Amino acid sequence: MKKPLFALAAAVLALAQLPALAQSWPARTVKIIVPFPAGGPTDVLTRYLAEKLSTQLGQPVVVENKPGAGGSIGADLVAKSAPDGYTLVMATASTHSIGPYLGKLPYDPVKDFTPVVWVGNATNVLVISNAIPANSVKELIDLARKDPGKLNYATSGIGTISHLTSELFASMAGVKLTHVPYKGTQQSIPDIASGQVAMLFDNIMTAQPNIKAGRVKAIAISSSARSPLVPELPTVSEAGLPGFQSVVWFGLLGPAGLPKPVVDRVNAEMNKTLALPDVKARFAQMGFDQAGGNPASFAQVMQRDAEKWSKVIKDAGVKPE
Amino acid sequence: MELLNNLGLGFSVALAGTNILYCFIGVLLGTLIGVLPGIGPVATIAMLLPTTFVLPPVSALIMLAGIYYGAQYGGSTTAILVNLPGEVSSVVTCLDGYQMARQGKAGKALGVAALGSFFAGSVSTLLIAAFAPPLAEVALKFGPADYFSLMVLGLIAAVVLAHGSLIKAIAMIILGLLIGLVGTDVNSGVARFNFGLPELIDGIGIGPIAMGIFGFGEIIRNLEHTEKREIFTKNVSGLLPNWSDIKQCIPPVLRGTALGSFLGILPGGGAVLGAFSAYTLEKKIAKDPSRFGKGAIEGVAAPESANNAAAQTSFIPLLTLGIPSNPVMALMIGAMIIHGIQPGPQIMTAKPDLFWGMVASMWVGNLMLVILNLPLIGMWVKLLSLPYRLLYPAILIFCCIGVYSISNAWMDVLLAAACGFMGYVFYKLDCEPSPLLLGFVLGPMMEENLRRALLLSRGDPGVFMTRPISATLLVLALLLLILVMAPAIRKKREEAFVEED
Numbered sequence: 001m002k003k004p005l006f007a008l009a010a011a012v013l014a015l016a017q018l019p020a021l022a023q024s025w026p027a028r029t030v031k032i033i034v035p036f037p038a039g040g041p042t043d044v045l046t047r048y049l050a051e052k053l054s055t056q057l058g059q060p061v062v063v064e065n066k067p068g069a070g071g072s073i074g075a076d077l078v079a080k081s082a083p084d085g086y087t088l089v090m091a092t093a094s095t096h097s098i099g100p101y102l103g104k105l106p107y108d109p110v111k112d113f114t115p116v117v118w119v120g121n122a123t124n125v126l127v128i129s130n131a132i133p134a135n136s137v138k139e140l141i142d143l144a145r146k147d148p149g150k151l152n153y154a155t156s157g158i159g160t161i162s163h164l165t166s167e168l169f170a171s172m173a174g175v176k177l178t179h180v181p182y183k184g185t186q187q188s189i190p191d192i193a194s195g196q197v198a199m200l201f202d203n204i205m206t207a208q209p210n211i212k213a214g215r216v217k218a219i220a221i222s223s224s225a226r227s228p229l230v231p232e233l234p235t236v237s238e239a240g241l242p243g244f245q246s247v248v249w250f251g252l253l254g255p256a257g258l259p260k261p262v263v264d265r266v267n268a269e270m271n272k273t274l275a276l277p278d279v280k281a282r283f284a285q286m287g288f289d290q291a292g293g294n295p296a297s298f299a300q301v302m303q304r305d306a307e308k309w310s311k312v313i314k315d316a317g318v319k320p321e
Numbered sequence: 322m323e324l325l326n327n328l329g330l331g332f333s334v335a336l337a338g339t340n341i342l343y344c345f346i347g348v349l350l351g352t353l354i355g356v357l358p359g360i361g362p363v364a365t366i367a368m369l370l371p372t373t374f375v376l377p378p379v380s381a382l383i384m385l386a387g388i389y390y391g392a393q394y395g396g397s398t399t400a401i402l403v404n405l406p407g408e409v410s411s412v413v414t415c416l417d418g419y420q421m422a423r424q425g426k427a428g429k430a431l432g433v434a435a436l437g438s439f440f441a442g443s444v445s446t447l448l449i450a451a452f453a454p455p456l457a458e459v460a461l462k463f464g465p466a467d468y469f470s471l472m473v474l475g476l477i478a479a480v481v482l483a484h485g486s487l488i489k490a491i492a493m494i495i496l497g498l499l500i501g502l503v504g505t506d507v508n509s510g511v512a513r514f515n516f517g518l519p520e521l522i523d524g525i526g527i528g529p530i531a532m533g534i535f536g537f538g539e540i541i542r543n544l545e546h547t548e549k550r551e552i553f554t555k556n557v558s559g560l561l562p563n564w565s566d567i568k569q570c571i572p573p574v575l576r577g578t579a580l581g582s583f584l585g586i587l588p589g590g591g592a593v594l595g596a597f598s599a600y601t602l603e604k605k606i607a608k609d610p611s612r613f614g615k616g617a618i619e620g621v622a623a624p625e626s627a628n629n630a631a632a633q634t635s636f637i638p639l640l641t642l643g644i645p646s647n648p649v650m651a652l653m654i655g656a657m658i659i660h661g662i663q664p665g666p667q668i669m670t671a672k673p674d675l676f677w678g679m680v681a682s683m684w685v686g687n688l689m690l691v692i693l694n695l696p697l698i699g700m701w702v703k704l705l706s707l708p709y710r711l712l713y714p715a716i717l718i719f720c721c722i723g724v725y726s727i728s729n730a731w732m733d734v735l736l737a738a739a740c741g742f743m744g745y746v747f748y749k750l751d752c753e754p755s756p757l758l759l760g761f762v763l764g765p766m767m768e769e770n771l772r773r774a775l776l777l778s779r780g781d782p783g784v785f786m787t788r789p790i791s792a793t794l795l796v797l798a799l800l801l802l803i804l805v806m807a808p809a810i811r812k813k814r815e816e817a818f819v820e821e822d
Contacts, residue, residue, distance in 0.1 A: 037728065038363070038370070039655035047370055067728050069522040076519070106519070152777065158510025180776050181507050183769070191464055196777045205658065286658060319510075 025085050025262050026059040032252070033089045035074025037067040041122065041203060041286065042250060046090045048282060049119070052273045070159070071095040072105050079112035083255040085262035088116065092250040093161060097305040101313045102159045109306065114258035117270040118291040118298035120283060121247040124165055124201040124222040126236060127211065131195025137220050137239035140199065144175035151198040152180045154188035159318055164309055165201040165222055165246040167316040172241050192216050201246070204229060205287035222246040229287045249305060251291070251298055263295055327677045328450055334678030335685050340380050347384035348686045351391020352693060356399050357719050362392045366652045378660035379675050383682040385656055386636070389649050390442065390683065393592060393632045394690045397434040397625055398698065401427060405536050405716065410592035410628040412535055412758065413600045417613060417620030424616050428698075429562045433570055433618055434625040435694045436562070441578040441626035442687035445633040448582050450680050453637050465774035466784045470794035472767035475594070476760065477798045490756045493747075497760025500525060504765075508772050520732035527593075530761055532720050533737035534754045538744020540713050566618055573603050573623035581627030585634030595631030596624035597759060633683055640668060640676060 032050055034043045043065060050061040066074030071094050078089035089095075096109040107113075126137070132151075134140040144151050153170075155163040158181055170177045180197055182188045186206065191197045193215045201222060202210075208229075211218045220236040221227055224245040236244040252266060271292045273279055283290050291301075312318070334340060354365050366385050373381035396411035401418035414434065421430040463471075480490050503514045504524025515521035562570070580602060581595035603623040604613045613620050639650045662668065668676050724737045747754050778784040786792050 037651070038366075039652035041658070044370075044655040044658050065729055067523070068730065069519045073519055073730075157505075157507060178776070180773060181510075182773075183507055190462070191773075191777070194462075194464055196464060 025259075025265065026057050028086065029060045029062055030057065030085070031087050032061060032063050033074045033078050033087065034063055034065050035067060035071035035089060035091070035095055036065065038065045041205060041288075042090055042092060045119075045250075045286065045288065049270070049273060049279075052276070052279065053269055056269045056272065070099050070102075072099050072107070075099075076106045078253065078255055079107040081255050083114065083257040083259070085254065085258060085266070088252050088254050088266070089113075090119070090250060091253045092122075093248045093305055093309070096253075096302055097249075098159060098161065098164065098309045098313070100306070101310040102318065109302070112256050113253040114256055114263060115295045115298040115302060116252040116254055116258070116263050117267045117295065118249060118251040118293055118301055119270065119274070120251075120291045121223065121249050121289040123204045123227055123247050123287065123289065124162065125204045125207050125211075125218050125230065125233065126169075126199065126201055126220045126222065127192065127207055127216040127218050128199045129192045129195045129197065130214070130217055132198050135217070135219065137234075137236055137241060140219065141173045141175055141240060144170075144173070144177060148176040149178050152178045152196065154185065154192060154197045154200040155179065155181050156185045157181050157183065159313070161246070161248050162201045164312050164316075164318065166199075167318065168246060168312050169201070169236070169241070169244065171312070171315060172244055189215060203287070208287075223289065227287065227289075228284050247289070249291070249301055267295055324451060327673065328681060330673060331450075331677030331679075331681030332685075334379060334674050335383065335682035339377075340383055340678065340682065341685065343376070343380040343384040344387050344682050344686050345689055347387020348391035348394075348689050348693065351388040351393075352395040352690065352697070354388070355392035355395020355397075357395075357723075362389045362649050363652065365392075366649060366656075370652065370656060373656060373660075378657070378662060379678050381656060381660065382653070382675065382679055383686075385653060386679060386683065387686045389653075390629065390632045390686065391690060393629050394435065394438055394694055397438070397621075398431060398694075401430045401434065401621070403716075404539050406531065410596050410632070411625075412531060412593070412755065413596045413624040414621055414628075415535065416600070416755075417615070417617050420614065420616035421618065421621065426616065426618075429566060429618065430621050431698050432562045432695070433566065433622050435691055435698075436567075437570065437574045437577070437622045437626040438629040439687050439691045440574055441581060441630040442633060442690075443684055444578050445582050445585070445630040446680060446684040446687070448634060449637055449640075449683070450677075453640060463790065464788065465770040465777060466788045467790040467794065468770040469767055469774055470785060470791040470798070472763045472770065474794050474798040474801070475598075475763050476767070477801050480756065486751075489750075489752050493752055493754065493757040494760035497757035497762075498764035500530065500757075501761045501764040502768075507769050508776070518732070520730060524765070525736055526728070526733060527758075527762060529724050529733045529737035530740050531758060532724050533740025534744035534747070534757070536720050537717070537737060537741025538748060538754070540717065541741060541745040542748050543713075562618075569618055570622040573599075573619040574626045576602060577623035577626035578630045581630030582634045584627075585631030586637050592628040592631040592635070593762070595627040597755070599623040599627035629687075636679075636683075640679070 030053075032046055034046050036042050043063070047063050050063050054061045066077055068074070071092065075089055075091060075095040078087055081087040091113075096113070099105055100107075100109045128134060128140060132140070132143065134143050140151075153166045155166060157163065162185060163179070163181070166177065166179070177199075180188070180191075185200060185202045188197055188200055189210050192200055193210075200216075204221060204227060207216075207218065210216050218230065218233055220239045221230065221233050222236055222245065224235060224237060224247075226233065226235060252270065254263070274283075274290050274292045280290065291298075335344065350365065351362065354362065365388055369385065369388070373385065376384070393410060396406060397414045397418065400406050400411040400414040401422050404415050404419040406412040406415055418430045418434065421427065476494060480487065480494065501524070503521055505512050505522055512522050577595075577599040580599045581592075584595040584598060585592070600613075600620060600623060603617075603619045604610050607613065607617070607619065635650060636653075639653055662672065662675065720737065721734050724733045725731065744754060747757075774784055775782065784791070785795060
């Protein structure tokens with residue numbers, strides 16, 4: 001009889017402690033590390049969300065940029081910080097689903113982190129040069145088949161999402177394309193406009209001005225569903241490559257061993273934030289898809305994405321030479 | 322007429338009560354961070370980004386833009402008075418501005434810098450208004466081959482710019498190129514010369530290099546002569562240059578404005594390149610080039626006009642194409658996106674009040690800067706006239722904070738310290754560091770574009786001569802090279818550069 005009583009007492013005690021811990025957090029400023037430079041889409045969105053979270057948590061939420069090495073410097077910093085809930089990272093597919101398979105990183109993308117909340121996805125749009133005699137995914141693939149290796153595709157560098165998306169496209173379509181890396185997708189626009197480069201998978205938002213000005217033509221988007229930003233564009237999957245999908249997830253992670261009450265609190269507040277009408281509108285405006293959900297579903301997404309990209313990396317032989 | 326209507330709309334927006342206030346806050350902040358070496362517009366704008374969420378988009382962008390061009394003004398004050406570039410773009414101003422200050426002409430130098438900048442700012446504002454759309458299309462015509470040839474021209478110009486020994490100038494350029502190679506190679510993804518350090522995978526930034534070699538190096542150098550005060554504050558009175566100074570400065574200001582305006586439009590160009598090129602040009606066409614580096618007023622007027630013109634015209638690719646030509650512009654794009662504005666050609670038609678309001682506010686802001694700067698120079702100078710033992714540690718700390726805040730990396734601070742030591746060694750060896758900086762900036766861009774051009778042409782080098790823009794630039798580079806090599810000119814050059822310091 002004594003044992004169950006003891007267990008009950010322990011459980012009551014634990015239950016009483018839980019809200020206490022959740023209530024005491026946050027007692028000071030919460031820092032979100034953005035492992036990318038200031039001004040980029042991830043940074044801008046995180047700064048916007050941090051402002052909202054600040055009011056909900058009643059403590060300042062500050063954003064700190066720690067760019068470098070494809071985001072791995074910032075991610076590593078969080079992996080090695082104290083799991084007290086005061087240091088989080090806005091991670092993306094680059095830091096957790098791609099980077100770890102490109103080369104040796106100082107952190108383990110799964111073991112060293114606690115998933116907190118999946119914030120959303122960024123979609124790419126496939127733009128092609130006006131000088132290319134193709135107006136759809138099918139025509140582009142036919143053109144590439146006719147002359148293997150003749151069509152160039154631009155990317156923002158080796159092992160970036162734009163590179164892997166193009167590799168995925170080429171392998172699913174069974175065509176050979178020539179890779180021309182740039183330091184950012186915007187740099188490639190003049191060469192696409194002049195017809196020297198045929199195609200590019202570019203962020204849906206940053207590509208808009210060039211599409212609207214008629215400098216390039218958009219033929220499809222990379223996600224599995226159409227985007228409210230460009231409802232007229234088909235998905236690549238609809239337009240000729242069934243099953244093709246490439247989106248970049250981003251979400252909040254903490255160091256491994258983050259206390260559950262903290263995880264749950266951030267998760268709940270972020271879900272609340274995402275449901276705000278003005279936040280919804282801002283996401284749509286910036287071309288991001290909203291996600292949300294519980295930490296477990298976020299962990300699943302991360303795992304699925306890691307499997308997908310590590311396979312693309314292996315099959316295409318993407319390795320720094 | 323349409324232009325007048327548009328400008329009218331712009332001024333009505335820019336002069337509206339709150340907007341003029343935010344413009345003032347922007348330029349005031351800009352001047353302050355410009356005067357303080359190390360704290361740059363990138364860090365400031367990034368920190369202020371969240372506070373702009375609550376402002377109307379026009380006010381926010383007017384303020385952020387004011388910080389950027391305000392910093393160009395402030396940067397020259399520090400350059401002239403303490404030989405420390407307050408901003409990277411005022412590196413060249415140090416060369417002659419500081420010498421003028423040593424000769425007791427600090428006031429003239431500051432006055433010319435402010436007035437030249439104002440003139441350049443006014444002209445480039447008009448340029449943005451009139452030519453933004455067509456000029457942006459010119460920049461779009463530049464392909465990889467053309468960029469490569471532009472860099473070749475730039476590097477050869479860097480040799481011509483250097484004073485002192487030709488061999489040393491070339492050696493410094495090559496050293497700059499080598500430092501520029503550190504980091505991931507765009508074409509293969511291989512990390513070069515990073516010694517296994519993840520912090521070096523993205524290469525070394527221009528911040529630590531410029532701040533270290535020019536800033537820290539200068540401080541170490543000054544510590545050698547403890548007894549001598551090198552800040553010139555006594556003779557800052559008599560700010561306004563007299564008529565003969567103004568007459569002397571009109572052509573350099575005009576040339577600097579033209580060159581700066583053009584280079585500002587090119588992605589990656591911007592204020593630094595504009596200032597360097599304007600200085601080279603003045604030195605090349607001067608009757609007596611030996612005066613340069615010894616306090617030539619043209620050597621202040623031209624680069625100061627150029628960097629301000631370039632700072633403003635670099636808004637052209639941003640406003641018309643949504644392409645950032647430098648990190649500050651990248652942040653401006655971020656600021657627009659957060660306000661739900663897609664940067665690009667549609668801004669002009671979809672949000673004319675924003676576009677023209679910003680353009681008009683630049684002119685208003687420039688006027689404020691002149692009014693603010695001329696009387697305030699006395700105050701800035703007071704700030705800098707603290708005793709060395711207080712001033713230098715303070716400057717060092719500000720520099721460290723500034724270098725750190727570029728990308729919040731401690732590695733950058735260590736790099737700046739190492740560069741400071743290098744800068745001191747260069748000074749001891751009589752090696753001019755400006756070519757190193759140009760080699761550092763242009764080298765990696767040159768390699769990247771060379772390999773891209775060849776990748777696109779499938780290995781055919783003929784592409785550099787068949788593209789008209791590229792061919793023209795290469796011919797210009799060749800002419801410049803012949804000019805330097807020609808025995809007669811070479812002799813004259815050596816005479817001209819028989820050393821100073």
